[in-house]
Amino acid sequence: MFTESMGIECGCVVGGAGPAGMGLLFNALKSGTLAALARDGLIIVDSSPTPGAGCLGDYRITANSVGDVFLDCLRHPALREIFEPLEGALAYWRVRYQAQSALPLPDIGQLLTEASSLFFEHIVNHYGVKLWHSSTITQVVADSEGYEVWVEHEGHLHCIRSRTLVLNLGGRQDSQYLLDGLADQGLYVPPSASIHSADRLLRMNSVQLRQQFADALASDKGITLVGGSHSAFSMLENLADALEFAGLKTLNLVHRSPIRLFYESAEEARQSGYVFNPQQDVCPVTGRINRSGGLRYRARDVGRAAVERGRVGNTGVSVRLLSTREDREAVQQALADSCMVVQCTGYQPRLPVLMRRDGSMISLREAKGGLDSDPGGCPIDEHGLRLHGLHLFGLGAGLGVDPSLGSEASFDGRIYGVWQFHHDASRAVIEAVLERLRYKSREIDVAAPNLVERLENGLPFLFPGFAGIKA
Numbered sequence: 134m135f136t137e138s139m140g141i142e143c144g145c146v147v148g149g150a151g152p153a154g155m156g157l158l159f160n161a162l163k164s165g166t167l168a169a170l171a172r173d174g175l176i177i178v179d180s181s182p183t184p185g186a187g188c189l190g191d192y193r194i195t196a197n198s199v200g201d202v203f204l205d206c207l208r209h210p211a212l213r214e215i216f217e218p219l220e221g222a223l224a225y226w227r228v229r230y231q232a233q234s235a236l237p238l239p240d241i242g243q244l245l246t247e248a249s250s251l252f253f254e255h256i257v258n259h260y261g262v263k264l265w266h267s268s269t270i271t272q273v274v275a276d277s278e279g280y281e282v283w284v285e286h287e288g289h290l291h292c293i294r295s296r297t298l299v300l301n302l303g304g305r306q307d308s309q310y311l312l313d314g315l316a317d318q319g320l321y322v323p324p325s326a327s328i329h330s331a332d333r334l335l336r337m338n339s340v341q342l343r344q345q346f347a348d349a350l351a352s353d354k355g356i357t358l359v360g361g362s363h364s365a366f367s368m369l370e371n372l373a374d375a376l377e378f379a380g381l382k383t384l385n386l387v388h389r390s391p392i393r394l395f396y397e398s399a400e401e402a403r404q405s406g407y408v409f410n411p412q413q414d415v416c417p418v419t420g421r422i423n424r425s426g427g428l429r430y431r432a433r434d435v436g437r438a439a440v441e442r443g444r445v446g447n448t449g450v451s452v453r454l455l456s457t458r459e460d461r462e463a464v465q466q467a468l469a470d471s472c473m474v475v476q477c478t479g480y481q482p483r484l485p486v487l488m489r490r491d492g493s494m495i496s497l498r499e500a501k502g503g504l505d506s507d508p509g510g511c512p513i514d515e516h517g518l519r520l521h522g523l524h525l526f527g528l529g530a531g532l533g534v535d536p537s538l539g540s541e542a543s544f545d546g547r548i549y550g551v552w553q554f555h556h557d558a559s560r561a562v563i564e565a566v567l568e569r570l571r572y573k574s575r576e577i578d579v580a581a582p583n584l585v586e587r588l589e590n591g592l593p594f595l596f597p598g599f600a601g602i603k604a
């Protein structure tokens with residue numbers, strides 16, 4: 134039975150504490166802005182009992198950056214004392230010992246979970262932050278003052294009124310989105326074929342994959358992957374590894390943009406015999422090749438072998454790379470001959486019900502690869518109105534390229550990535566949230582006592598155990 138508790142108020146809700154939400158919180162502590170962020174009350178809400186790593190550790194693939202990139206997110210004088218106990222943690226040493234290698238994502242997930250647990254303990258004790266874990270945001274109501282965030286915890290419904298809401302609940306892959314994208318190019322998936330989300334398949338082990346694809350292998354129909362990114366090539370390798378000995382001979386991979394590879398420099402690319410466009414593919418700030426859109430590490434090796442030898446990694450499985458621009462007829466034939474299509478194309482943000490005070494629903498305007506938002510992740514609605522105080526930048530939402538930080542001209546997608554969440558991506562979000570809180574605080578200073586005092590002393594608070602961390 135759902136019951137309704139009295140609402141509480143705060144300045145900021147961080148909804149979703151996966152790599153994006155955590156990146157913002159870590160960055161706030163590192164930049165000395167966490168106290169200001171928490172001044173009017175800061176509540177972190179996440180549906181997981183042990184928040185911190187989000188879905189990242191669930192994917193059975195290799196990271197697209199070396200271990201040191203993740204360690205770099207934890208490396209800062211302000212974090213040194215907090216993370217001292219990590220020295221005794223296996224998860225930390227596993228990454229540290231192989232800091233220059235791209236590691237399996239489950240190892241990275243473990244590191245982020247352990248670091249986040251220490252981090253929560255610190256900010257709850259020192260900054261009065263509240264952590265509501267095992268709590269699911271179901272609905273958000275927007276009005277001119279801010280956001281009403283409805284949260285479900287153990288069958289009870291609670292309401293938080295917040296001036297600002299940082300909402301990163303991860304991404305989802307919608308099969309209709311794939312069908313629409315193909316239809317825009319005049320391509321169709323036959324009704325007899327089933328569409329499967331790579332997001333789900335990438336979490337499966339070989340045994341599970343063999344079960345999933347058993348019927349396809351027993352038939353004379355094909356399997357086609359759609360997408361050309363890190364997850365598409367990781368999916369390709371996972372399928373070849375798992376299914377080769379069950380009889381898989383060939384996979385199709387359908388992509389729209391050219392397959393691009395990442396290199397640290399033009400020199401490195403040339404030495405590897407990789408042909409790139411010096412105008413389109415080079416980042417003017419770093420000199421890197423395909424810095425934002427190129428395949429890296431294991432996915433790059435798989436991509437290279439696919440392009441050069443038509444093989445998937447070290448397996449005997451062959452792959453047909455088919456471009457929707459150059460091989461349209463072959464693409465349509467491959468789709469028509471397939472009984473399973475694997476969706477490896479982009480993500481949409483996972484959102485709760487979003488509505489206005491008058492009950493009308495809000496839909497957020499999309500851009501290629503994510504949401505149409507400003508540099509602080511503040512989105513606009515279907516009427517073109519900006520939703521001030523709402524910020525999204527994680528999986529499915531992303532941020533546009535900041536020209537001052539650089540990228541390659543050929544990349545027109547959105548930026549995602551743990552390091553970005555901990556650095557450039559969340560910096561602008563923190564500034565925007567603080568600006569809105571400052572504006573409100575000026576009003577409150579004259580009109581009413583500090584909201585933190587109201588939160589701690591006045592209003593009935595809350596779920597027992599939520600003052601600290603249970604998990």
Ligand SMILES: Cc1cc2nc3c(=O)[nH]c(=O)nc-3n(C[C@H](O)[C@H](O)[C@H](O)COP(=O)(O)OP(=O)(O)OC[C@H]3O[C@@H](n4cnc5c(N)ncnc54)[C@H](O)[C@@H]3O)c2cc1C
Nearest residue numbers: 149151152153180187188196197269270303527528550551
């Ligand atoms: C296959 C794949 C591989 C990737 N590999 C890399 C990589 O190697 N390196 C890299 O830097 N980036 C990588 N990324 C990109 C990105 O960094 C990750 O996807 C990252 O996990 C995104 O973080 P997030 O916080 O946006 O979402 P998530 O990781 O999905 O986290 C969302 C959080 O929200 C919570 N949540 C969900 N719904 C609710 C709700 N209703 N109420 C409350 N809480 C909720 C969840 O419990 C979770 O903690 C990869 C992405 C994919 C898809």
